Amino acid sequence: MADAKDTSNDPVYLLSLDGGGVRGISELVILHEIMKRLQKVAGLKELPKPRDYFHLIGGTSTGGLIAILLGRMGMTTEEAIKGYEDFAETVFRKSNRRLLERTFKEKTLENVIRDIVAARALKTTVMIDETRDRNSLGHAFVCSVPRSNMFEAYLFRTYRGKSNHAHNVEIWEAARATSSAPGFFNPIHIKVEAVKEYYYDGALAYNNPAKLVLDEADSYLGSDRKLGFLLSLGTGLKITDKAFKVEADAEKAVEHALELTRKPVRTLSGSLLSWDSLPVYKHIKTSLTDPERTHNELDQWFRAIPNAYFRLNLDKGAADIKLNEYKKMKLLREATEKYLKKDEVSASIDKIVSMLHNKEGVEMPLEATCRATSYEAFRHAMVQDVRQRTISSPQFTGRAAILGKLDKHFCERGPGSSPRRLFRIWGMGGVGKTQIALKFRDLNGSRFNHVFWINAATTDSIYESFRKVTAQIYGGNPSRPNITGVLNWLSQNRPEEWLLVFDNNDSDSVDVSKYIPAGNTGNILFTSRRKDIKPTLDHNQTYAVDIMDEKDAVTLLLRSSKLEDQLLHGDNEQLVGQIVKELGYLPLAIDQAGSYIHMQDCTFGDYLFGFQSGRKQLMEDPSMGRGAFNDNPAVYGTFELSYKALEAKSKDNSREGRAALNALRILCIFCFYHNENLTDEIISRAAMNDKFDRDVLGDKESVAPLALFNLKGDKSWDSTNYTDGISLLKSYSLIKKAVINDEWHSMHILVHCWARDRMHEDAYSFHHYAARSIIFDSFDQKFRFEDERFTARLLLHLKAIMEHGAPEGGDWFKETRQETKYAKLLQHVGMWREALHVLEKTVQERRDNLEPEHWLVPDGIWALAKLNKACCRFDEAVLLFHECIDLVNDCSSRDWAAKHVHSIGIDFAEVFIQKMELGKAQNMLVYIIEEAEKKGSKHPQFRRALAALAVTMQLAGINDQAEKLEARILELCLKNPAVGPGHRMTMNAISNLATLRSERGEHEKADDMWRHVLEVDERFRGKEHPNTLTSKRNVAVGCVKLERLDEAEQMLREVLEASDRVLWRTHLDTLATIECLAGVLYQKKQVDEALDLQEECYNGRLEVLENQHPLTVKAEADLGKMRDGRLLGVEELAQVQWQGEAFTGVGDSNYVLQDMNDRYLY
Structure with a gap:
């Protein structure tokens, strides 16, 4: 490599060398290993x-000597190690110590350095190296301390710095200055910049010069240069090999110092330090x-910032070696070589070597390492600075x-x-x-003479933002913010209109009120996740930002994917709609999805598949699609804040701290349920269930949910912890109230997913198991009347928890009972097809895992038989009931068999x-009634x-007996507090009595009774429940008998339309509706439609029932009469559906309550 190679575009690599006497050999050994691997x-x-x-x-003390050897003299590490060992042996040997003093002779030190310089045959012997410019490699400095200001470092550089140039200083003088350790060498007295001064060892101010290295790099190489990494080398931890900590010694020293203040002190002794004060002196020296x-x-x-900073420092073996014990340098080398073999140390060195070889860096400007109070604060402020200088997102859509x-x-x-004027816009992250x-500023910025942007996320980010504002107002590039000056300027600047924006004002720990200027002028805009953050504002000064509507969301996706000019057709239109729905209409998520589609050049279908199969990666990694701004966080990152x-708040031992912990508990449970219409009834009902398994809820000190289930003295639920927690979740926009009920809550779909995705494996398993136990213990499978509305609302949450599968390491017996x-x-709620799927799977698992005699086997088969009966699969039901009864006879649990055998028989x-084999039914029921009556x-x-x-009697035409039985049933229901008015069995009895009254010609009275039943069903079970x-x-049939055919037709069409959604077309209930409507239409002379419907009814019954079944025979006979044009009697036009457990109407998985849909509002 050439000495003056231009590296202006390369990442900047920095090396810092601590002081430490002969222990500096450890730094050279570490650096030698790096160079060998390189x-x-x-x-x-x-x-x-x-x-x-x-x-x-950059180096200080002996680290400064090494910096000179490597930087100014250009040695290899091998040469430097040899030179350093020779230097230490010569300088620190006993013969070089002064008589009667502890110090060593400086002349020897100076001569050794002069000899090293002479041996290198350098062109010049001054410290500054004029052959290298700003863009070159290999610059160096050493740190010293002038006697006139011992709290400031004085740097001797190989380059021309902005201050204390020292251009006339020789290499040996700089080396002497940085290594003049008090107690070992006297200070050097040299002339620097025309002034003579004494200089001491730089370790007195900066024994670790890493910060100086960063400052110098920023000052000399340029603030915009990007950092590769900073490597800081130490000379060994100052702790004993028994892991004695300096901090502990410091505490003892301080305690001892306090004791000294209580003792009488000898005055005028002529002694600077007493023996008692030596521990304090040693602590001060250590601290410095x-x-x-x-x-x-x-x-x-x-x-x-991974890989921006490396610290390599020998952890054992150096603590007890004094600065001058050169004979122990071999031990230091051996200890360092052993240290380098540690896995984590070796891995760090490999990474350093890789980055140097490949010229890799962290893309972090040097300015960020020097001027901000933290990198995070600098990054936030730079983001705001970029945004302040640019327009809002070009993809910005809607929000009118x-x-x-x-x-x-x-x-x-x-x-x-x-x-x-103050205003806060608030809402969930993203x-x-x-x-x-930003869009408001772009549209209306001309109204303001000045717009100042403050990132209010943390105190650090506020300080860094105010540093930028200080520069805006006063000019220059200040290293510190002048907050007081800025606030005074704003409060006193009456001739101008200004806008101050506090962005990301989310944290309780940051009170932005103290950063608001005094006075009554100006404009302040806040953005926050929280409505209740300080400063407190009136309701007309806040606005809750909602998710986008579907139209705007689709537009944003097309714009961000650069496909806005394309017309959507067919599948693409459907796919785009599905994508924005899966992303919960959240702008940040949609923007990043569009960016991903554009960058990866993938189709909408590809993205949707990738999202559904790899949601966590897409939402966690911002590089998967940055969106309009490169600094945008990942979607999950906004929630993680x-x-x-x-x-952090949960660690406080206060009401608010406990509320925060309870908020996390609720979040970790609710995220396993459906994201909409979450209700505290799940918690309260489980808490008050005597059989509730509290062992699965962990302890009350962790995020485990046990504390949410406290009970009062009267065994009612204590909602305090839940209420406090849910309020805080709402405050942080992680949950919101439901639209249709203020007592319910909903989560945005991506918040809901993130709360699970963020959990590590063990936490996920624990909370999954707890959430499943809680919800199953919140309802009773007896399905009492007062539980019906709750269980219907619970359905979506149960489906959600079941979709997550069985928890890892769970209790199989508990899980099969839950299934x-x-x-x-x-x-119970009419979703029989789904019920059939679940039960068939469960029964097969029980058959595979248990002996036939185990009670869980006949229990499951019994449930499956009942379900097949309800689905009109009568042959399958008969076979299952026979199997069940055989297993009951051999059941190992005789108590279970005795308790349930009569119910199985009914x-x-x-x-x-239902098969119209009424004789068999009557014989079985008479026997069971006789046995059951013995129980009361x-x-x-x-x-x-x-x-x-009673149903059997009515179908057999023995109406008088049927009516007596129904009257007795109604009486039993009304007298029994466990049943009572409104219960399904009570309503069935009333409806059946109405049928009997109608058959006696009491049509008006029957109509009143049927309408009463309908009103109760609609109110408590919903308008589309199969029973409703x-x-x-039945009401429509009553209208037929009262000759109100138009009303009957309207009602039957409504029932049929709902039945198509809720049940299925060939379900017996649906076929009954079709038959009734066909009869009404035939009576109204709409013969063609009537014939089509009656034929459909006949074919459906032929498929479901056998051809000799009375209902099939009736449908065929009525179809023949219609084809022949013959008149139908009233009973042939429409028949009432007899109600009872034998004829309970039900549906499939299309059935849901109407109030289950929700949208995102606050």
């Missing part, structure tokens, strides 16, 4: 020189020269409402007008708050009722058997 990787014949790779080398403080600060600084609101609020007015503020804020419970809920009898008339088995027998549809069809 030689091998680069395929070089000779060992490369550090100055051919590092732009700047401890290089780890600087390292810790830099490590914190560069924490967010909020822009209009801002336009009106900050309307044009005279300069210096009052009052001051919703476009900053872009809205809120999580980190809550996590059966889930299937029963699906059946269900079996109901199959025969309130026993549910007695009531159920009675209801099934049956009730509505």
Whole structure:
């Protein structure tokens, strides 16, 4: 490599060398290993020189000597090690110590350095090297301290710096100045820049010169140059090999110092230090020269930038070696070589070598390393600076409402007008708050003489932003912000109208109120994730930013993917709609999706597939699609800021800290349910369930959810922790209230996904298992009337938790019972097809994993048999019931068998009722009633058997007996507090009595009763629940009997339309509706449609039932009469659906409550 090679476009590589006497040999050994590996990787014949790779080398004390050897003299590490060992042996040998003094002879030190310089045969012997310019490699400096100001470093450079030039200083003088350690060498008295001064060892001010190296690089090489990395080498940790910590010693020293202040002190002793004060002196000395403080600060600084900063420092073996013990240098070399073999150390060296060889860097401007209070603060401020100087996103779409609101609020007015106008736009991360503020500035910036942009994310970012504002107002490039000056300027600048924007004002730890100028003029705009952040504003000074509507979202996607000029057709139109829906209409996510589509040149279908299969990577990695601005964070990154804020707050031992912890608990559970209509009933019902498994909820000190389930003294749920937590989640825009019910909440779909995706494997398994246990313990599979509305709302959440699969390492027995419970809920709300799928899978797993005698096997088969009965799969149901009864007889759990055998018999009898084998059904039911009555008339088995027998009597034409049975059932229901008015069985009894009254000609009374049942069903079960549809069809039949055919037709068409969605076309309930409508239309002379419908009814029953079934026979007979043009009687026109468990109407997976859809509002 040529000495003066131009590297102006390369990343800047910096080397910092600590002081430490003879321990400096460790630095050279480390650097030698780096150079050897670099030689091998680069395929070089000779060992490369550090100055051919590092732009700047800075050192202090013996580290300064090494900087001179490597930088100014251009040695290899091999040469430097040899020279350093010779130097140490000559300078620190006993013969060079002065008599009666601890110090060594300076002349020997000076002569050794002069000899080294002479041996190199340099063109000049002054420190400055005029052969190298700013763009060259191999610059160096050493650090010293002048006696006139021992708190400031004085640098002797090989280049022309901006201050203390020292151009006349010889190399040996600079080396003497940096190594004049008090107690070892006297200071050197030299003339620098026409002034004579004493200079001491630079370690007194900077024993770790890494920060000086950064400052010098920024000052000399240029603020815009990009950092490759900073390598800081130490001379060994100042702790004993027993891991004794300096900090602990410091505490003892301070305690001892305090004790000294309490003791009488000898005065006028002529002694500067007493023996008692020596520990304090040693601590002060350690503190002044401890290089780890600087390292810790830099490590914190560069924490967010991998491979920007490396610190290599021998961890064991150097602590007890004094600065002058040159005979122990061999031990130091051996200890360092052992240190270099550590995996993490070796890996760091490999990375350093790779970056040097490939000229890789972290793309971080040197300015960022020097002027900001932290890199993160600098990055934020630079982002704001870029945004302040540019227009808003060229993809900006929509948002007319909020822009209009801002336009009106900050309307044009005279300069210096009052009052001051403040406004906050708030909403979840990624919703476009900053872009809205930028767009407002672009549209209306001419109204303001000045616009100042402050990143209010952290105190550091505020300081750095104010540094930029200081430059805007006062000019120049200040190293520190003049916050007081800026605020005074704003408060006193009445002739001009200004706008101050506080962007990302999200954190409780940052109170921007103290950065608001005094006075009553000017305009201030805040953007925040939080509505309730300081300063407090009135409701007319805030605006909640919502997600985009679908039209604007589609437009944004097309613009950001550079496809806005293309017309969407067919599949593409559908795919684009699906993409924006999956992204939750969130602007940041849509913008980055479009950018990805454009950069990767992929189709909408490719992106949708990639998102669905690799959502986590796409949402976490901003490089997958930056969007309009390269500095845009990843979508998940915007949510993570809120999580980190809550996590930090949760460590406080206060009500607010506990609220933050509870917020995280709720988030970690709710993210496994459906993202809409989340309700506290899930928590409260589980908490009050006596059988609730609390062991799966962890402890009360962690993010585990146990603390959400506290009970009061009366065993009711204590909602305090939940309420506090949910309020804080709303405050941070991670959750919002649902539109249709203020007590429910919803999460944005991407927040919902992120909350799961961010969990590591163990946390995911724990919270998944806990969430599943909670929701299954929140409802009773007996499905009481008061539970019906809750279980219907619960359905989406149960489906969501089941879609996540079984938790890793869960309890199989518990999971199989949960799956059966889930299937029963699906059946209960009318989703029989899905229930059938779940149960068939569950039963097969039980057959595979358990002995036939285990009670779970007949239990599952029983549930599957009932479900097949409900689906009109009567042959399958009969086979399953026979299998179930056989297994019950051999069941190992006799208690379970005795408890359920009669219920199984009732269900079996109901199959025969639907098959119209009424004799078999009657015989079974009479026997069961006799046995069940022994348990009492309130026993549910007695009531159920009675209801099934009443259906049997009615179908057999024994109406008087049927009515007596129904009346008794109704009486039992109303008297039983566990059933009561409104219960499904109560409504069935009323409806069946109405049918019997209608058959006696009491049509008006029957109509009243049917309408009452319909009103209750619609109110509590929803307008499209299968039971409600049956009730509505019964009302329509009543209208036929009252000769209100138009009303009947309208109602039947509504029922049929809903049945097509909720049930399926050949379900017996749907076929019954088709038959009723065909009869009404035939009566109204709409014969063609009536014939089509009646034929469909007949073919459907022929498919589902056998051809001899009475319903099939009736459908065929009525079809023949219609074809022949014969009149149909009223009973032939329409028949009431007899209601009972044997005839409960149900549907498939299309059935959901109407209130399950939600949109994102606050």
